[in-house]
Amino acid sequence: MNQTSLDFSKNAARAQADADLQSALAKLQRDTRLARPVITGRLPEFEDLRDRAVAIKDHTLAHLDHYLETFEANVTDAGGHVHWCNDAGDARETILQICNNVNAKTVGKGKSMVSEEIALNDYLIANGLEVVETDLGEYILQLREETPSHVVMPAIHLKKEQIADTFRDHHTTLDPDRPLDAPSDMTEEARTKLREKFLSADVGITGANMLIAETGSIVVVTNEGNGDLTQTLPRVHIVIAAIEKVVPRVDDALSILRILARSATGQEITCYTTVATGPKRPDDLDGPEEFHLILLDNGRTKLLEGEFRDVLRCIRCGACQSACPVYGAVGGHAYGGVYGGPIGAVLTPALDGIDKAWPLPEASSFCGNCEAVCPMRIPLPGLMRRWRDIAHTQKLNKTGARRGLALWAWAAQHPALYRFGARISLRLLRTVGRRRGYLRRLPLAGGWTAARDLPTPEGGTFIDRWQKEMPGKTGS
Amino acid sequence: MTARPQVGLFATCLVDLYRPSVGFAAASLLEKAGCDVAVPTAQVCCGQPAYNAGDRKSAAAIARQTISLFEEFDYVVAPSGSCAGMLRHHYPDLLADDADFATRASAVADRTWELVSFLTDIRGWSGIDASWPKGVTYHDACSGLRELGIKVQPRQLLEKVAGLELRELDAPDVCCGFGGTFCVKYPEVSEAMVDDKIDDIVATGAATVLSGDLGCLMNIAGRLSRRGEAVEARHIAEILAGTATGPAIGGADDGQG
Amino acid sequence: MTARDDILGRIRTAINRPAGAAPPSAPAYANQPLIPDRAQGTPAELTKRFIAMAIEAEISIERVSDVGDVAGSIAGWLNAEGLPGRAVISPDPAMDAYGWDTAPALEIRRGATRGEDLVSVTPTIAGIAETGSIMVTAGPGTPYTLNFLPETHIAIVHADRIVGGYEDAWARVRPNGETGASLPRTVTMITGPSRSSDIERTVTIGVHGPKRLHIVLVGATGDEVDGQET
8 A cells, every 4th residue: 555644634634625534434433432331331341351351462472472383283283274474575475375376366355454464455466366355345445446444444434325336337237227325235236246256266365353372263253244255165265364363262262252342343242253273174065175374473573572562462443443533533544554543553653664654643632532442451642652752762753843842841941941931921922812812823833823712821820920929838 | 636738739831821810729729628738839841742742851851840849748739630640640651760750750649639639539528619600511631531530520519519500511521632732733633623522512502611621721712712602611620619700711801891 | 594483583582481481371360250240140041131132133033842843933934034945954963853844835955055045044052142142163064154155044042052151152162072072163153144334334234144144942941941931
C-alpha cells in the first residue's frame, strides 16, 4: 500500500470533507458507545477476564521462545509444516513457493491483517495467481482496490450505494434489472459469486486469531463462515500468523475468546469459532491435504525487547478504533498505514519507522478511551507518548509548535520570569479582549482561533491576587 | 481533636492565568471542608505540555520544581483532573530513574487529589451552601474520568446546590477535543470533536455547562462563542463554592456592569 | 542461520532467556479457572439458558422427547418452512438412531458435500449454555463441509449433552476423550447462521455459510423431567 502517514493532516481534511464517511463514522461511534455497557453488563466477569487475558499474554511473551517451539512441535506432529519468516519478503516468497509447488492457479483468502502488512495479494497476483478475498468486506475492497479502514469492519467507510455500483461494475454477468438496494441483495450476489471461488480455489490462505501451543492448533473466528470454507475446501491451507499470536493452552484461548467478540463487534461470540489442527486425516471425507503455517516476525521481536512490548498483547479486535474520537472524526485511511486509530498510532511507527509516521502518535487528545476499552489493557496513550518522546529526541516534528513549547518550557523553569511574562501577556489580552469577553484572532494562536474564540482572561494572575488578598498563606 | 490538614493548592497554569476566581473558589471549598490552604507562589505548571510533546527532560525539571514546592503539605489539591493526574500518575513514571526524586515523586503522588474527589472521597464533605437555580449540564473531563475515576463525585455535590437541575449529556464521557496541544496541532479534528460536544450540550437545553477542567472549558466556551450559542461555561468549583457571580468563562465584563 | 534461528535468537535476547532454558512453570492463573456464572447451574437451568441464548443468536429450536422422533420432526420442520425434503446427513453411526425410516417424506444421503445439497443434518458434541452455541467436530463420520455449505444446517443436540461453558464442551474432545486419541482436526463452536455486518453495519444473514441454523433438541434432563416444565 501507499504509506501516507506523514500526510495525516491532509488525509484527515479529505476525510472530514466526505459526508458519507462522516455519517458512517458517526453511526459506528454511537452504536459502539451504546452497546458497550450492555455487553459488559451481561458478563459480570468481563473485567476479571481482561485481567486474565493480560496475564496470559504477559506470561506467554515472557517465555515466547518456549511456546513457539512447543507450538511448532505440535503442528509438525499433527502433520503440518511450520515456516519461520523474518520479514514481509520472506513470507511472500515462502507462500508463493508453496502455491507453486502444488501448481496452484487460484487462491481463496480469509480476512487477515497480517497479510495486509506484507501486501500479500499484490505479490501473488503479480506472480500470476488469481487471489480472491472471501470476507464480504474485504471482497468489496479488493474490487475497489482499497485497503481496510477498520480492523474488523474493513469496509466501514463505504455506503451501500457505492458498493452496489462496485458490484455492477465488476460482476459483468449481473442482470442490470436486478435490484441491489438493500445490503441483503448485495450479500446474496456476493454469496453466489464467491461460492464458485471457494469451490475452485487450489489454496486457501487465512490468518489466525490465536495459535495454541499445547495442541499445535490455530483459532479462526468469523461471522460469515468464510474462514472455514477457505481452510477446508482447497487442497492446501496456508495460515499466516505473527509470532505474538501464540497462547499456551486451549483454556487460555477460551478465556480470550470470551472478550474478543464482545470487544470487536459487541457479540457474545462470533458465529464460527474454529480450532483447527493439521491437515486432513486418513479417514476424513474433507479437509486440506496440506497444512502450512507461516510464523512471521516482521518487527515483533523488536517490539518485544523494548518498552513497546505491551502492544504485542493486541488481539486485533478494533475496539480502540471504534471508541476513539479521533478515528471517529477521520476514519482509518487517514492514518496512512495498515492500521488506523490508536493501535495504528502505536504500531505504524514500529512497522514503517517513526520517521514515516510521527504525526500518528501526535494525533491523539489522550482522552484515554482506547485504553479504557482495550480488552488487553494495552496502555495505548502511554505508548503513543513514548513515540512522541522518540520523535522529539530525533527532532522529527520541526514545527512552530515545537519552538513555542521550547520557549514555554524554558520559562516554566524560571518562575520569576514566567510570572513577569504572564503579567505582561495578560494585560495585553485584557486590553484587547475584555469588552467582548473573547478574542477572535490572536497572532501565534491560529490553531486555537481557527475554530474557537479565545476567552479573555479574568484579569491578574491567581498567584498575584492570592498574595495580595491572602498574605502569608503561601507555604514556607 | 484532629488538626486541620494542610493543603497545598496547585492552582494549575490555566486557572492562574485565565480564571483566578476558580482558584479562590477551590480555596474556599477546601477551607469549608476543614483544611488550611496555602498557595506556594513559585508554582507554574504541572509540565504536561512538555510531557505530552515528548520533551521528557523539561517535563522532569518542572516536575522536580513542583515536588519541591509541594512536598511539605499533607495534601496537594488541584481544581483539575488532568493536572492532578499528572502529579499522581505521571510524575512517578517521569522521575523513576531519578535517585533523589523517585521516592519524593511517589510520596507527593500519593497525597495529590483533584479538588472535587478530594472533598467527597478524602474529606467526606458535602456541606454545600450555594444556589444556582438553572439547568446545567456536566462534561466529564477525560483525565479526571479515566485516570482518577471521577464520575459520581461532582454529581453528588451538584445535587446539593439549591435550585440546580442537572441535565445529563447524551455522551458525557466523550472527549471534547481539547487534549492540550492536540487542539492546536490538529485544529480541524479538534473542531469536529468539540462540535459534537456542543451539539450535545445545546440539545440538553441547559443554560450552563460545567466541568472540572479549565482546559476543556476554554475549548468548549471558545467554540460556543464562535458558534454564537447562548450557553455559558463555568468551572464546577465556582458553582459549588457559590462564587459564580462574575462573568462566565469568556463572558464580557461590560455586559455585567 | 535459518530464519528460525534468527527469530528465536532475537526473542531470547529480548526476553533474556538463554537457549535451552527450562520450560516455565505453570503460571498461577492456570490453576484458577475463571468460568462465568452463566456457565454454571443445574442441568435444567443450563438447558433453559442454552435455549434462550440460542434463540437470541437466531437459531430455531424444536424439542422432541425421543431419539426416534428426530427424523419426523425434521421432515415436519422442513415442510413447514417450505424447504425441500432432501438432506445430506453425517455418515456417523450415531445418526442411525433418529428414526429416518419413520419419515418417508424425507430423502436422505450420507456423506460430505461440495455444495450441491441444500440441507444438512449433523450430530453435535455439545450444546453450550453460556452462549447458545453448538460444538461440532470434523472426523470420518462428521465431514466438516456439512456445517458450512448447505443453506440450511440442522444440528441434533441431546438435552443431557448440554454443558455450561466452553471448557466443559472441550473436555469431551481433548485427546483420549470421547472423540479419540487425538484432538479432532477441527473443533467448531457455531453460534447462529452465517452473518455479516460489512455493508453499513446492517446485519444480513447467510453470507457464505448456512442461512438457517435449526436445532432439534432431543429428550430432557433428569431435573427437567422431575420438577419443571419442559
